[in-house]
Amino acid sequence: MSDVTPAIKKRKLNTSESIYLVEVLKGMAITMGHVIKNIIGELKGQSTFDTMEYPEVRKPVNDRFKGAHRLTTRPDGKYKCVACMCCSTACPAKCISIVAGEDADDPIEKFPVRFDIDMLRCIYCGFCVEACPKDAIRMDTRIYEINAFSRQDMIHTRDYMRDLMAGDKPEAEQWYRENPQHSPEGFLGEVPPVIP
Amino acid sequence: MSETMLTVILALVKCVFSLAFVMQIVPLLIWAERKGAAYIQDRPGPNRAHILGVRAGGLIHTLPDVFKLITKEDVVPSHVFRPLWALAPIISMSVALVTFSVVPWGDQILIPAEIAEKYLGTTGPLAVNLQVADIDGGLLYVLAMTSLGVYGIMLAGWSSNNKFSLIGGLRSAAQMVSYELAMGMGVVAMFMTYGTTRLDTIMQIQSESILNWGVLLSPPVGLVAFILFWVSAFAECNRNPFDLPEGEAELVAGYHTEYSSLRFALFFMAEYANMVVASSVTATLFFGGYNIPFVNGAMLREHIDLVLIAIGVGGGVFFLFAASIAFGRRKDPFYAAMEAFKGPRPNKLAPVGGLNGLLYRALHDDTLRQHEWKIFTAIWAGAAAAHFGLIGLGAMNIASGMPLLTEIIVFVTQLNAFVVKVLFGCWMFIWVRWTLPRFRYDQLMDLGWKYMLPIGLVNILLAAVWLLIDANTMRLYAAIP
Ligand code: SF4
Ligand code: SF4
Numbered sequence: 306m307s308d309v310t311p312a313i314k315k316r317k318l319n320t321s322e323s324i325y326l327v328e329v330l331k332g333m334a335i336t337m338g339h340v341i342k343n344i345i346g347e348l349k350g351q352s353t354f355d356t357m358e359y360p361e362v363r364k365p366v367n368d369r370f371k372g373a374h375r376l377t378t379r380p381d382g383k384y385k386c387v388a389c390m391c392c393s394t395a396c397p398a399k400c401i402s403i404v405a406g407e408d409a410d411d412p413i414e415k416f417p418v419r420f421d422i423d424m425l426r427c428i429y430c431g432f433c434v435e436a437c438p439k440d441a442i443r444m445d446t447r448i449y450e451i452n453a454f455s456r457q458d459m460i461h462t463r464d465y466m467r468d469l470m471a472g473d474k475p476e477a478e479q480w481y482r483e484n485p486q487h488s489p490e491g492f493l494g495e496v497p498p499v500i501p
Numbered sequence: 502m503s504e505t506m507l508t509v510i511l512a513l514v515k516c517v518f519s520l521a522f523v524m525q526i527v528p529l530l531i532w533a534e535r536k537g538a539a540y541i542q543d544r545p546g547p548n549r550a551h552i553l554g555v556r557a558g559g560l561i562h563t564l565p566d567v568f569k570l571i572t573k574e575d576v577v578p579s580h581v582f583r584p585l586w587a588l589a590p591i592i593s594m595s596v597a598l599v600t601f602s603v604v605p606w607g608d609q610i611l612i613p614a615e616i617a618e619k620y621l622g623t624t625g626p627l628a629v630n631l632q633v634a635d636i637d638g639g640l641l642y643v644l645a646m647t648s649l650g651v652y653g654i655m656l657a658g659w660s661s662n663n664k665f666s667l668i669g670g671l672r673s674a675a676q677m678v679s680y681e682l683a684m685g686m687g688v689v690a691m692f693m694t695y696g697t698t699r700l701d702t703i704m705q706i707q708s709e710s711i712l713n714w715g716v717l718l719s720p721p722v723g724l725v726a727f728i729l730f731w732v733s734a735f736a737e738c739n740r741n742p743f744d745l746p747e748g749e750a751e752l753v754a755g756y757h758t759e760y761s762s763l764r765f766a767l768f769f770m771a772e773y774a775n776m777v778v779a780s781s782v783t784a785t786l787f788f789g790g791y792n793i794p795f796v797n798g799a800m801l802r803e804h805i806d807l808v809l810i811a812i813g814v815g816g817g818v819f820f821l822f823a824a825s826i827a828f829g830r831r832k833d834p835f836y837a838a839m840e841a842f843k844g845p846r847p848n849k850l851a852p853v854g855g856l857n858g859l860l861y862r863a864l865h866d867d868t869l870r871q872h873e874w875k876i877f878t879a880i881w882a883g884a885a886a887a888h889f890g891l892i893g894l895g896a897m898n899i900a901s902g903m904p905l906l907t908e909i910i911v912f913v914t915q916l917n918a919f920v921v922k923v924l925f926g927c928w929m930f931i932w933v934r935w936t937l938p939r940f941r942y943d944q945l946m947d948l949g950w951k952y953m954l955p956i957g958l959v960n961i962l963l964a965a966v967w968l969l970i971d972a973n974t975m976r977l978y979a980a981i982p
Contacts, residue, residue, distance in 0.1 A: 325948075326728070329937060336541045336936045343540040348826050356544040 371429045373448040374422055374461065375469040377441055383408075384467070386441035388417045392433035400426035401433060420463035424451050446470055507621055515633045519601050526923070527773040528563040534773075534931050535559070541935045555873050567766075575762040578661075585660035590760065590767035593653030597774035600646040603639040604781045605701050607631035607791050607915045608708075608798040613904040631912070632701055639700035640692055643782055644685055647737050650775065651677040654739070654746060657768070658756040669755025672942065673739060673746035679949035680736035680743075686957025687729035690964040691786055694718045700785055707789040708797040715787030719967035725960045727787045729953055731929075734779040736949070738772060741934040745942060773927075780926025781919070788922050791915040798911060805907045808914060809895030816888035824881035830874040 321327040346353030377385045388405035406418035433442050446469055453459050532547075536559055539546025547559035555561070577583070610629040617627040636642060651674055658670015692698045695706055695718075707713050716723045736743040747755030757768045784790055793801075801808055901907065940948070 329933070332936045333932055336932060339543060340537065340540040343543060348830075350830050352545075354543050354545050358545065358548075 368445075370447050370449070371431050371444040372446040373424070373451050373469060374427075374433070374442055374444055374466055375446050376420065376463065376466045377443060378467060383411065384416055384420075384441065384463075385439045386417050386420065386437075387413055387439055388415045388420075389438065391436040391438060392442055395432040395436035397430060397432060398426045398428050400424075417463055420466070422461050422466070423459065424461055425456060425459045504623070507623065507627075511629060512633070515631070516602075519604075519606070519633050520598060522606065523598055523601050523774050523777050524770075526777045526927070527770050528567070529560075529924075530773045530776065530927050530931070531566070531769075532560050532563055533928060534934075535562070537928070537931045538935045541932075551873070555876055570763060570766040570769075573762040575764065578759050580662045581759060582660040582662060585656045586759070587764075589653050589657035589660065590757075590764045590771070591653075592656065593650060593771035594767045594774065596646055596650045596653060597771045597778055600643055600778045601781065602633035603636060603642050603700050604778075604785050605630070605632040605635075605704050605790060606781075606919050607912050610908050610912055611904075612908070616905055630701065635699065635701050638698050639703075640688055640698040640786075644681070644688060647684075648677070648681050650737070650771075653768075653771070654756045657760070658746075661756070661759040663758065665753045666756050666758045669746045669752045669758070673756060676736055676739075676743060676745060676945060676949075679946060680733040680953075683729050683949060683953035683957050684733035684737065686954065686961060687726040687733065688786070690722050690726045690957070690960045691715060691718075691730075693961065693964045693968060694722060704785065704790050704792075708792050710797075711789070711792075711794050714789040714792075719964065722960055722964045722967060723787065725956065725963075727783070729957050729960065730786065731783060732953065734783065735930070735933065736945075738775040738779055738930065740772070740776065740930050742937040742940045743945060744934075744939060745945060776927050776930045777923060780923045780930070783926055784919065784922035790922070791919040793915070793918045798915065801911045801914060802907055805901050805910060806895040806898050808910065810892050812914070813888045813891030813893075813895060817885050817892070820881045820885035820888060824878050824885055827874050827877035827881055831878065 343353050379385055388403055390403055390405075393399075393401035393403055400423040402419070402421050402423075403417050404419040405415055407414055408416050429444070431444055434444050448469070451459070536546045547562040548556055550556065550559075550561040550565050552561055577586075608631065610631065612621070612627040612629065614626040617623045617625070621627060634642075654673040654677075655670045658666045658668075658673065661667070692703075695703050695715075697703060697706075703715075707715065711717070714723075716727045735741075739746050745755075746752075747757065752758075757765055760768060792798075899906070
């Protein structure tokens, strides 16, 4: 065994390759072919491009795509969620925080008073959906542009997640401005509480 | 108006024109580079910036580009040698612009005696040479100026005082010096064949017939000289495959690493100005400059009405075609496709109110694109109508009765021919850049010294042999007064 790196054998160039010009012209013919193809496509209005004009045209995502979470509701409009904490227990990122409340009028009794998911910590594993016994949380929104201008806005709250698919929802910030009672702590200029 | 005044004014006008010529093509080239690169790589390229919906195929992007470069902070690193550092981009740019002054961009304009005497105060007709400087050593001047260009890059590399810039500058110096030789050899063969270094005389020789065009002269001397000249022009302009001075993979950005804002813009524009100049010198030397194949200035003047009709028919049909395409696109199927692919809701980040919201909606409104096609339809239909109007002018024999109008039409026609050649040359630069990979440094030197230089020398020998055995070139030269 020798530890000498073997020299890379180079193929000898044939005549047309060694005078460069012929091969250069061949290459130029190929690139010009692409240009002509794309110009004709443009004029016809049939895009021949490999790329999409993103904000207007989006890549269709698979049905199983895990997008932003939403909370489902029963026919009477109440949350399906029974605040059993299965999802927050299953969550490997520990990003779901639920506060349970009691609804005496309802046979189900338990419901989430708060249901926050910190989307900055979520790893989109889908365990919460798997864990839920009530089909109360789903990730079938196909929304993958989960973004905001601040960390606070990245915490999706209960009603926001409920309304996510109901019509064209504006961005989170706008929604919170319109529904300040549901906005996360510290939002709208409040100083976030210092956790000891 | 006195003679001197007239000369000075004419010179000024020509200077402004030639400056404007180069500087107008530069933004166009930057657009062509981006759009050409995109189309070669199967992507749409710049297509967002617009003025009231008119995107003009991405041309509008040049405006924000310029605006960005102007408003950026001009960072002066503390470690640079300030005087030379500031001087370098100026040298690069001005050398590129100055070279263009010897290139003739049109036939002589003959202002007829009655008009010249009445308005310009000359005695007899006035012949205006369409060239800023008709000096005897025109070709040598081009060579001299292009070799000055290396100073800009070398000074930038050295005064930037960092190793990447320095290596970039060094490479550039070595490369330019090597390829200047090959370029010089090509040019020597050409001016042996032409028998002169005056570019206007060279142009007159080429006006005689298409067989007198540089590439076809005493074959294969002209062709070989053209290839030598053209390949060296790539190296002189630091364009791919010879853009080692700014090899971004190993040298960050080479000699202009430390430059920002307008100083960087100067280097950037100098590159494109150099391309324009290289293309125009090549067109002048090898492709008959402002001559239209098979039609020279005298013929244009003689059949000026026919020329008008030809332009009218050609331009009219072209613009009608363009207008019909634009008209067909006003209800673009692309927009339907856009609707179909729309996500479950609009982009979350879309600001909904205020000026931002207005802007956002203006930018993303699909109907704006349809609107644009309508505007294009109108513009192109108008252009078509104007061209068909030219047919009428030609049919009524208006131009042949007015010598000055004739001159103007001839000038515009020939200038267009020149521009077409220059633009094609520039497109070659772009085309090659997005086709070929970069040379390795030793390959670059091998090509320059071991192949191109000997070929150039042999070519000179061939040119001499042609001069000995064939009186053809000599005769043509003698025919020029
Ligand atoms: S997707 Fe995974 S990480 Fe995200 S909230 Fe559900 S369980 Fe947690
Ligand atoms: S979403 Fe499902 S798993 Fe999570 S608390 Fe509600 S019912 Fe339990």
